[in-house]
Amino acid sequence: MITVVGTGTGTPVAEDVLAGAALVVGGRRHLDALRLPEGAERVVLGPLAPALDVVERHLEKASRVVVLASGDPGFFGIVRVLAERFGPGLLDVRPGVSSxxxxxxxxxxPWDDAVVVSAHGRELRTAVNVCRARPKVAVLTGPGAGPAELGAALLTDPCAPGAASAGPGSAPVAGPAEPVIAPARAPGGRVLVVASALGSARERVEWVTPAEAAARDWGPDVSVVLCLDETRALSGVRTVAGAPAGPAGWALDExxxxxxxxxxxxxxxxxxALARLGPRLGDLVWDVGAGSGSVAVECARLGAAVVAVEKAPDGVARIRANADAHGVDVRVVQGSAPSALAGLDDPDAVFVGGGGRDLPAVVGACARRARRTVVVAMAALDRVPAAREALTGAGFACDGVLLQSSRLAPLPGDVTRLAATNPVFLLWGVRTPASREGVAQ
Incomplete structure (x- = not known):
C-alpha cells in the first residue's frame, strides 16, 4: 500500500501516518519537517523515474510506503503518476488543502470560477494564453515558468498593463492572518498575485504588475500565481466549476x-472559418485585417486568446466596441500587415480577411509563424492563386471552397424569395509534420 499525504499548505501530517513506513518519499522540505521512522529509507523527489523504481522494490517486499506531496496530490499532483504505474487500488490518498x-x-x-493551468514541466505559452483570455486564472509554476517568465510574457498584452505603477498597496503581505490589500489597477488590466511558501512561517502573498513580476528573482518558494482581472473577479453564482461553458451558438448574425x-x-x-481555425482555450489566434472584428470576437467567445490587427482607426474602435459588447478580451493592434505582425507572439491559428495587393505577403508571413492553420477569405478571384501558393510554399497542405449562399428574404404579399450573397473564396492551410521544423514549439 502507498499512503499519499498532502501537506505543506498548513495541513498537518497525522502522527500515525508515518508509523511502520519502510520508505518515505517526498520533497526535501517535506521530509525535513517530519521525524521519520527509525530505519526508514528516505528518497528526496527529483526525477520521478528513479523514485518510482524504489517504490516498486518496496512494494514487491510488501513494505509500507509513504509519499509526501504538496497540498492536494490528486490535483495536478503525484497521484496521477502513481495510479498509472501501480494502479489506483494500491493508493491511500489523504489530501491536504491545495495551493x-x-x-x-x-x-x-471564491475560485469555483477560476481556470487552473499547470506550467510545471510544460510550455508556458498555454498558461499565458489562458491568462489573456480568462479573468481569473491560477497558474501552477515550475522551473523556467515562474512569475518572472509569466509577467514578461504578459507585458505585450494590453489586458495586463505592465507599465502601470503598482501604487502603495502593492507591498507584500507576510502571514495568512494579515489583510491582503490590492492596489488600484487600470480597468480591464491583469494583476498577478504571487503566493510563496504557503502555510509556512515564510509565507508571502504579493500583488504585482506583470512588469514588476518580470523584474524579480522569486526564488524556489513560489506555490502558485493568480492572474486576475479585478473588474471581473466576482462573476456571480456558478453551476459548473472552472472555465465557463462554451457559447450556445456561433457564427452570429451580422x-x-x-x-x-x-x-x-x-x-x-x-x-x-471557425470550423477550420478550431479556436480553443490555451490557443492564440490572429485576426488579420479584422475589420469589425467579428471573427476575433467569435474566437474569443470559444476560449482563445485573440489578437486583432486592423489598420483603420475607426475599425480599431469598432473591434473594441464589439469585444466589450460580447464580454471578451481581444487585443487590438493598429497597423498594416505584415509589418504589424513582427512584435506578436506566434499564433496557433490565423484568419486573414480582405484581399489587397499585399495579400500574398501577408498570407506568407502568417504561414511562417502559425503553428497549426491559416484560413484566408477573399472576394476577388484574382487573389486566390497567389494566396494558395503562399500557403503551399510555407509547407501547408492547402484546401478551399467557393461559398455561395442565398438567404430567405421577404417579398410583398407575404411571400419569400432567395437573396444571393456575394460569393467568397475560403482557403485554409494546415501545417504538415514536415513543415513544423523551425516553428516555435
Missing part, C-alpha cells in the same frame, strides 16, 4: 456586431 484553494482564501475570493456598410465576414463564411 490554489489556499491562495484564493488568502485574498478572500447585426450582432457594429460594422460599416456591411463590411463584415458573413455568418456562413464565419461558420466554416
Amino acid at each position: 490554489v484553494a489556499t491562495a484564493f482564501a488568502r485574498i478572500g475570493l 447585426d450582432r456586431f457594429a460594422h460599416r456598410d456591411s463590411m463584415i465576414t458573413k455568418f456562413e463564411v464565419r461558420a466554416l
Whole structure:
C-alpha cells in the first residue's frame, strides 16, 4: 500500500501516518519537517523515474510506503503518476488543502470560477494564453515558468498593463492572518498575485504588475500565481466549476456586431472559418485585417486568446466596441500587415480577411509563424492563386471552397424569395509534420 499525504499548505501530517513506513518519499522540505521512522529509507523527489523504481522494490517486499506531496496530490499532483504505474487500488490518498484553494482564501475570493493551468514541466505559452483570455486564472509554476517568465510574457498584452505603477498597496503581505490589500489597477488590466511558501512561517502573498513580476528573482518558494482581472473577479453564482461553458451558438448574425456598410465576414463564411481555425482555450489566434472584428470576437467567445490587427482607426474602435459588447478580451493592434505582425507572439491559428495587393505577403508571413492553420477569405478571384501558393510554399497542405449562399428574404404579399450573397473564396492551410521544423514549439 502507498499512503499519499498532502501537506505543506498548513495541513498537518497525522502522527500515525508515518508509523511502520519502510520508505518515505517526498520533497526535501517535506521530509525535513517530519521525524521519520527509525530505519526508514528516505528518497528526496527529483526525477520521478528513479523514485518510482524504489517504490516498486518496496512494494514487491510488501513494505509500507509513504509519499509526501504538496497540498492536494490528486490535483495536478503525484497521484496521477502513481495510479498509472501501480494502479489506483494500491493508493491511500489523504489530501491536504491545495495551493490554489489556499491562495484564493488568502485574498478572500471564491475560485469555483477560476481556470487552473499547470506550467510545471510544460510550455508556458498555454498558461499565458489562458491568462489573456480568462479573468481569473491560477497558474501552477515550475522551473523556467515562474512569475518572472509569466509577467514578461504578459507585458505585450494590453489586458495586463505592465507599465502601470503598482501604487502603495502593492507591498507584500507576510502571514495568512494579515489583510491582503490590492492596489488600484487600470480597468480591464491583469494583476498577478504571487503566493510563496504557503502555510509556512515564510509565507508571502504579493500583488504585482506583470512588469514588476518580470523584474524579480522569486526564488524556489513560489506555490502558485493568480492572474486576475479585478473588474471581473466576482462573476456571480456558478453551476459548473472552472472555465465557463462554451457559447450556445456561433457564427452570429451580422447585426450582432457594429460594422460599416456591411463590411463584415458573413455568418456562413464565419461558420466554416471557425470550423477550420478550431479556436480553443490555451490557443492564440490572429485576426488579420479584422475589420469589425467579428471573427476575433467569435474566437474569443470559444476560449482563445485573440489578437486583432486592423489598420483603420475607426475599425480599431469598432473591434473594441464589439469585444466589450460580447464580454471578451481581444487585443487590438493598429497597423498594416505584415509589418504589424513582427512584435506578436506566434499564433496557433490565423484568419486573414480582405484581399489587397499585399495579400500574398501577408498570407506568407502568417504561414511562417502559425503553428497549426491559416484560413484566408477573399472576394476577388484574382487573389486566390497567389494566396494558395503562399500557403503551399510555407509547407501547408492547402484546401478551399467557393461559398455561395442565398438567404430567405421577404417579398410583398407575404411571400419569400432567395437573396444571393456575394460569393467568397475560403482557403485554409494546415501545417504538415514536415513543415513544423523551425516553428516555435
